Amino acid sequence: MPNRPYLFYELTSSICSKCLRKTEAKVIIQDGRVYLQKYCFQHGPEKVLISTDPEYYKKCREFLKPAEMPLVWNTPIQYGCPYDCGLCPDHEQHSCLTLVEVTDRCNLQCPICYAESSPHQGSFRSLEQIEFMLDAVVRNEGEPDIVQLSGGEPTIHPQFFEIVELAKSKPIKHLMVNTNGIRIAQDREFVKRLATYQPGFEIYLQFDSFEETALRELRGADLRDIRKRAIAHLNEFGISTTLVVTLKKGLNDQEVGRIIQYAVEQPAVRGVTFQPIQAAGRLEEFDPASDRLTVSEVRQQIIDQSGIFQAQDIIPVPCHPDCLAMGYALKLGGTVTPLTGLMDPELLLNEGRNTIVYEQDENLKSKIFELFSLNHSPESSQLSLKNLLCCLPMVPVPASIGYENVFRVIIMQFLDPYNFDVRSVKKSCVHIVHPDGRIIPFDTYNIFYRGDKENQLKEIQAEIAHTSRR
Numbered sequence: 001m002p003n004r005p006y007l008f009y010e011l012t013s014s015i016c017s018k019c020l021r022k023t024e025a026k027v028i029i030q031d032g033r034v035y036l037q038k039y040c041f042q043h044g045p046e047k048v049l050i051s052t053d054p055e056y057y058k059k060c061r062e063f064l065k066p067a068e069m070p071l072v073w074n075t076p077i078q079y080g081c082p083y084d085c086g087l088c089p090d091h092e093q094h095s096c097l098t099l100v101e102v103t104d105r106c107n108l109q110c111p112i113c114y115a116e117s118s119p120h121q122g123s124f125r126s127l128e129q130i131e132f133m134l135d136a137v138v139r140n141e142g143e144p145d146i147v148q149l150s151g152g153e154p155t156i157h158p159q160f161f162e163i164v165e166l167a168k169s170k171p172i173k174h175l176m177v178n179t180n181g182i183r184i185a186q187d188r189e190f191v192k193r194l195a196t197y198q199p200g201f202e203i204y205l206q207f208d209s210f211e212e213t214a215l216r217e218l219r220g221a222d223l224r225d226i227r228k229r230a231i232a233h234l235n236e237f238g239i240s241t242t243l244v245v246t247l248k249k250g251l252n253d254q255e256v257g258r259i260i261q262y263a264v265e266q267p268a269v270r271g272v273t274f275q276p277i278q279a280a281g282r283l284e285e286f287d288p289a290s291d292r293l294t295v296s297e298v299r300q301q302i303i304d305q306s307g308i309f310q311a312q313d314i315i316p317v318p319c320h321p322d323c324l325a326m327g328y329a330l331k332l333g334g335t336v337t338p339l340t341g342l343m344d345p346e347l348l349l350n351e352g353r354n355t356i357v358y359e360q361d362e363n364l365k366s367k368i369f370e371l372f373s374l375n376h377s378p379e380s381s382q383l384s385l386k387n388l389l390c391c392l393p394m395v396p397v398p399a400s401i402g403y404e405n406v407f408r409v410i411i412m413q414f415l416d417p418y419n420f421d422v423r424s425v426k427k428s429c430v431h432i433v434h435p436d437g438r439i440i441p442f443d444t445y446n447i448f449y450r451g452d453k454e455n456q457l458k459e460i461q462a463e464i465a466h467t468s469r470r
Contacts, residue, residue, distance in 0.1 A: 006030035016040035181230035257305025271408035312341035
């Protein structure tokens with residue numbers, strides 16, 4: 001009897017990329033790659049690449065921990081995932097990071113923008129509306145881990161510092177500002193004032209490429225000098241910074257290692273987050289079939305290009321292993337030492353009973369002990385390393401090892417209508433606050449809940465309600 005040309009690995013649910021109706025989907029392994037194969041009765045079959053590394057994909061299936069729930073649920077289960085976002089009781093993860101969009105307006109019009117922001121788009125939200133949204137996060141989380149002020153471009157809001165003060169008055173552990181860096185580059189006094197909000201404050205800085213061609217394709221402008229001056233100001237005032245790289249296959253993915261090496265050299269930079277393009281919002285010159293990068297591809301690029309991280313150092317994040325991978329390192333005295341690969345995965349998933357495992361390597365054990373034994377200034381202990389390994393184990397290090405000694409790389413993939421997996425989106429832990437107070441996964445927000453997209457969602461919900469009444 002003839003065999004199928006693939007291995008049927010598992011079954012899940014997805015959505016049709018055209019009509020957004022739910023479809024059954026097979027996960028198949030074929031020719032050393034993993035695909036999502038789905039069929040819509042109206043629009044036919046689709047086959048989407050979701051991983052270039054079957055073994056890593058399988059590892060993600062095992063790298064799980066019990067879900068952490070929010071304190072409250074905001075919407076009922078009525079139409080089924082992903083049509084009930086709010087969060088509903090069927091969601092499997094609280095908000096590790098929540099975005100509060102303070103404006104739809106931006107001082108750039110990037111060819112690629114999930115929010116479709118521009119200098120002519122939208123308006124500035126009022127302080128009252130922003131406080132309502134912040135309070136929604138606090139209501140759900142109690143003490144939110146990370147809240148990110150976003151947009152649009154939040155730094156152009158005429159009440160920006162009032163917004164920061166408002167957010168800092170809430171029980172938020174870590175506040176971030178998501179920015180393209182233009183104001184940071186151009187206004188030194190602005191940056192000086194930002195420095196007063198530390199600790200527990202960070203800049204999430206757009207940093208896509210060192211090349212003019214790539215920047216013009218992604219951002220519509222040559223921002224090389226802006227990036228250089230922004231980093232100089234952030235270093236001058238010691239403001240914790242994460243570089244955020246939007247990755248497009250064949251455009252800037254060959255710069256992964258160069259960006260990591262550059263980031264390591266910057267005193268203020270705590271790490272790099274790589275975000276493969278999500279097929280949502282404004283997308284010019286992007287073909288989801290050929291320009292898509294998977295988590296496994298970006299992971300391999302970090303391993304091949306960085307000169308720092310090896311395969312055991314970039315691991316799935318247990319709360320959402322399909323879409324998040326992370327590696328932590330210790331940065332001390334010009335030396336960067338990966339930490340993640342020293343952790344025993346079995347202990348990592350065993351209810352917090354976690355430690356570093358040295359695997360008989362006495363030289364490495366001695367080196368790590370020497371690094372951990374160095375004395376540092378008292379202020380560096382305010383945010384100790386052991387409390388900042390998001391979703392990873394507590395590491396037994398002295399409190400004197402602070403946030404300035406952290407270096408991390410994160411791969412953060414957001415699902416879109418092509419690679420959408422209902423099983424996976426239930427574990428999404430990066431969320432956006434809807435203006436009406438609902439807390440919605442980033443993935444589904446940009447597909448169903450942003451602006452006019454809710455009109456199509458209401459049509460789908462009406463169809464489901466009509467079918468259920470039959």
